Amino acid sequence: MATRNPRREALKILKDFKIAPSSATTPTLSRFEETEPRGVTRIASVVFEATRYIIVTDESIEDDAHTLRELIDASYPGLKGEILKNPHEDSFETYGLRHKFRDVYVFKVQPQSVRLDKELSARFPDLTRATIQKYIKAGYVHVNGAVVTKPSADVNDAAEITLQTPEKADFSDKELPILYMDDAVIVVHKPAGILTHSKGVMNDEFTVADFFRRYTSFGLETNRPGIVHRLDRDTSGVIIGARTEEAAQLLKKQFANRTVKKTYLAVVSGQPKIAEAVIDLPIGRNPSAPSTFRVDVKGKSALTTYKTLDTNGTHSLVELRPKTGRTHQLRVHMQYIGTPILGDKVYGTNAPADRLYLHAETLELTIPGSERRTFAAAAPDSFKNRLKG
Numbered sequence: 001m002a003t004r005n006p007r008r009e010a011l012k013i014l015k016d017f018k019i020a021p022s023s024a025t026t027p028t029l030s031r032f033e034e035t036e037p038r039g040v041t042r043i044a045s046v047v048f049e050a051t052r053y054i055i056v057t058d059e060s061i062e063d064d065a066h067t068l069r070e071l072i073d074a075s076y077p078g079l080k081g082e083i084l085k086n087p088h089e090d091s092f093e094t095y096g097l098r099h100k101f102r103d104v105y106v107f108k109v110q111p112q113s114v115r116l117d118k119e120l121s122a123r124f125p126d127l128t129r130a131t132i133q134k135y136i137k138a139g140y141v142h143v144n145g146a147v148v149t150k151p152s153a154d155v156n157d158a159a160e161i162t163l164q165t166p167e168k169a170d171f172s173d174k175e176l177p178i179l180y181m182d183d184a185v186i187v188v189h190k191p192a193g194i195l196t197h198s199k200g201v202m203n204d205e206f207t208v209a210d211f212f213r214r215y216t217s218f219g220l221e222t223n224r225p226g227i228v229h230r231l232d233r234d235t236s237g238v239i240i241g242a243r244t245e246e247a248a249q250l251l252k253k254q255f256a257n258r259t260v261k262k263t264y265l266a267v268v269s270g271q272p273k274i275a276e277a278v279i280d281l282p283i284g285r286n287p288s289a290p291s292t293f294r295v296d297v298k299g300k301s302a303l304t305t306y307k308t309l310d311t312n313g314t315h316s317l318v319e320l321r322p323k324t325g326r327t328h329q330l331r332v333h334m335q336y337i338g339t340p341i342l343g344d345k346v347y348g349t350n351a352p353a354d355r356l357y358l359h360a361e362t363l364e365l366t367i368p369g370s371e372r373r374t375f376a377a378a379a380p381d382s383f384k385n386r387l388k389g
Contacts, residue, residue, distance in 0.1 A: 006034050010046050013055055013099055017106050018087045020048055030160060031123075035075060040102075043075050050144070052109040052158040054079070059103055063096045068105055080110040111158055116143065117151035124163065140164050171210045179375055184247040184368035185240055186215050186226065189377040192236040192355045197224035212241040218248045228252050229260075232328070234343070237264070237360025238377045240367075247368050254365050255325065261364040264320040264330060265309075265379045267357035267386045268339040269349055271316045275308040279333045283326045292346055293328045295336045302326045304333045312387045315342060330358060342386065357383060 007026045014020040020028070031052075034044040042057040054072055061067050065083055072079065084106045086094045096103040120132045120141065127135075133151040135141060141148055142162045143155050155161065176194075180187040190196070190208055197209035212226030219225040226241035228251040242248035254260050284299025286292045293299075303323035310317040316339065320330050328347070334340055335347040343353030359379040366372050 006044065007032050007046075009100075010034075010044050010055055013097075013104050013106065014046075014048055014053065016088075016097055016099060016104075017084055019053070019084075019106070024048075031158075041071070043072070045076065047158050047160075050156060050158050050160070051111065054081075054107040054109060056105045056107070057099070057102050058105070061096065061103065061105065063094050063103075065095060068095065068107070072107055079107070080112070081108050082110075083107050109158070111156045113154045114157050115151065116141070116148060116153045116155050116161075119155055119157055119159075120161065120163065123161065135163060135165065138166075140166065166204070169204045169206075171206045174206045174211065176208065176211045177377075179238065179377060180373075181215065181243075182367070182369075184243055185251070186212060186243055187238060187240045187363075187375045190231055190236055190239045190360075192234050195233050196230035196239065197227050208239060208241070216241060216243045218242045218245050229255050229325070231360055232331075232356075232358075234356035235264075235358045235360060236355075236377075236380070238363040238375050239360070240363060240365070240375065250368055251365065258323060258325075259365070261362075261374075262322055262360065263362040264322070265359045265361050265383055266318050266320055266330065266334065267342045267383055268316050268318055268334055269314075269342055269351055270339045271311045271313055272306065272308055272318065272337060272339050277306060279304040279306065279337065281333060281336060283329060283332055293326070293332050295332060300324075300326060302329050302333065304330060306334075310384070310387050315386050317383060317387055354382070357386065359383065 007029055010032065011020060011024060011026050011029055015022060015024065029046050029048055031047045034042060036042055044055040046053055046055065054076060056068060056071060058071065068083060083095050086097045095105050117129060117132050117136060121129050136151045137149055139147050139149055140163060144160050177189040178186065179189055188208065195205065195207040197207050209224045209227050213220065216226035219227065226243065228242050228248055231237060231239050240251065242251055280303050281295045282297060282299035283293050283302040284296030286294045301324060305321040307319045308316055309319055322329055331341055331344050331347045340348040342348065342351060342357040343355050361379055362374055362376045364372060364374040
């Protein structure tokens with residue numbers, strides 16, 4: 001028995017209804033899909049020459065337009081259009097046409113104008129609306145062969161729309177220094193300038209998450225495999241990743257419960273008025289610059305202990321121990337007490353610096369199957385050298 005070819009069958013029906021010319025081939029059809037909502041009933045949706053058609057194969061309709069419309073509405077609610085007449089029947093009006101010993105009907109869908117991003121969301125349900133908008137703005141979407149970069153652009157819902165997503169960059173040759181690894185966790189020394197994880201699908205630079213992907217089974221379907229905490233791009237130092245789901249839950253719980261002990265080294269501008277103190281000041285988002293933060297009485301609690309290790313009056317080397325993990329916490333707190341971290345382009349001064357002088361020196365926590373462990377990565381020599389001379 002020959003294998004049924006639904007697309008070829010749909011094209012033959014469109015030819016029988018004198019919609020498609022006899023010379024048309026199956027590649028001229030697009031967005032073909034077929035369902036079988038009940039028994040021997042088949043409902044196919046297909047686009048031919050920028051017009052969408054619904055093809056219904058059903059023996060029980062008996063040329064009743066009302067029944068046909070109910071059947072179409074059950075699978076595709078809200079469609080506007082018309083039921084096409086049988087072009088081979090001149091004596092009286094009929095809709096059904098015999099095809100392979102069955103009755104077939106064709107409904108011509110009235111084109112509708114919709115937002116491009118909304119239409120793509122319907123066609124690619126696995127992608128978020130935000131991701132789709134980024135793809136559109138980046139020029140990866142073509143409508144009827146032309147690039148459209150405006151997510152709100154009106155398009156025909158039967159238009160030929162293609163999404164050519166960028167190829168994922170190959171980072172297989174990129175390495176990070178591994179400080180420790182077992183079956184549950186991996187600990188690396190993150191250099192300054194490398195993101196912990198991608199900020200979205202459009203990111204094409206190497207991240208810690210890209211490196212962790214080789215060693216973990218946790219979060220592989222996301223853009224942050226293995227990630228349980230993060231360091232700012234310009235901060236260097238110790239970062240731990242989970243290699244399994246179980247390890248991830250244990251580590252995340254410790255970060256959430258603030259049982260993880262973290263020590264940072266920083267070179268700051270000036271000299272703290274008090275050599276050693278606790279900064280207990282809440283931090284909130286800065287409404288005038290939403291990507292930044294500030295000390296705010298309405299913000300979330302933030303606690304930092306600092307200790308001055310060395311100073312030359314112009315710069316100081318300080319040890320920082322955050323008790324909470326607010327975004328940009330150390331940078332905001334040090335700015336607030338008048339000694340911003342050297343090289344901080346957001347919260348610092350214009351003093352020349354080759355990097356942000358903030359380094360995650362140690363990380364103490366409990367790893368699966370072990371007692372408390374402390375992982376350390378020495379700060380670059382440049383931290384102490386900044387105080388010389």
